Amino acid sequence: MSKVITNFKDKTVEYEQLLNDFKSLLKKNSLKFTIQREVILETLYNSDEHLTPESLHHLIQETFPDLKTGIATVYRTLLLLEDSNMVTSLSFGAQGKKYELGAKNHHDHLICTECGCITEFVDEEIEDRQENIANELGFKMKDHSMQIYGICNKCQN
Amino acid sequence: MSKVITNFKDKTVEYEQLLNDFKSLLKKNSLKFTIQREVILETLYNSDEHLTPESLHHLIQETFPDLKTGIATVYRTLLLLEDSNMVTSLSFGAQGKKYELGAKNHHDHLICTECGCITEFVDEEIEDRQENIANELGFKMKDHSMQIYGICNKCQN
DNA sequence: GTCGCTGCAAAGTCTTTGCAGAGAG
């Protein structure tokens, strides 16, 4: 049975925990914990959306108008977070990537081609099959992504 | 049981057929059949690789040195073919898209993160589940794509 | 204090577009 994930962040990862992970990561690599990096992590955490670097940047500017965060820092931090597997990126047909927190909370995506909205879900059956397929073909699986494109409930009206 | 697709093009779509489809498509939209468009379709057909616009362009320049095909025409034709569902594009983590012929021969992809090679496969079980999941969530499915990332057999050595 | 980080702007990529001449129908 597949399961729609509506509030997985609250259930599985507390912000405190996330922040600590981030700090450990930074310390381990002799990197510095800056206000910009914190704000980026926090904004990603508080957003239910899948954000592009640009939309994330806008959101930060709105939420923290006093902090002049440059788009370059957003890009740099997203790369850092992605390399550390703290965020995952989705590439779409068009241009640009969208980022979301939490590779640990694996899930796949239903993407509406009308309004661009994204619904997340997990299906154990598919997860298992993917692993099996990779094995069958001599592939050492590291990750996977699945997108279903279609028209969401709202847009069908 | 999943199935690796090794030579699906030969088995399912003849080039003649493909070319005719393309010509019909063009005629239907009052577009013209040009040598550049033919060469692009033919090169896509003859290649087993998933091609980027740039690699396709290079390949064409090598194969048809007399024909000065511009990269812009390659982009324009790929967009045309994609809009008409004659080719499908894959977006990767990095930048750029790769194109392949034949939306009709649906299959998913195993992508090696080391060498970038792509193995195609079909798994009925997953195909069915995807359809079901979309239905369960009130989604009218139009298309889907699935990629498994990992390390291929060769690169494990 | 040191050394990494930031914002800015410049430089890179990749892709799209405008245009005048070429070519398909």
Next chain:
DNA sequence: CTCTCTGCAAAGACTTTGCAGCGAC
């Protein structure tokens, strides 16, 4: 002939990089 295509080069969109001053540790 007409109207679309093409190649070229310029423009655009998105992302990365260099640098000088700033700030975490």
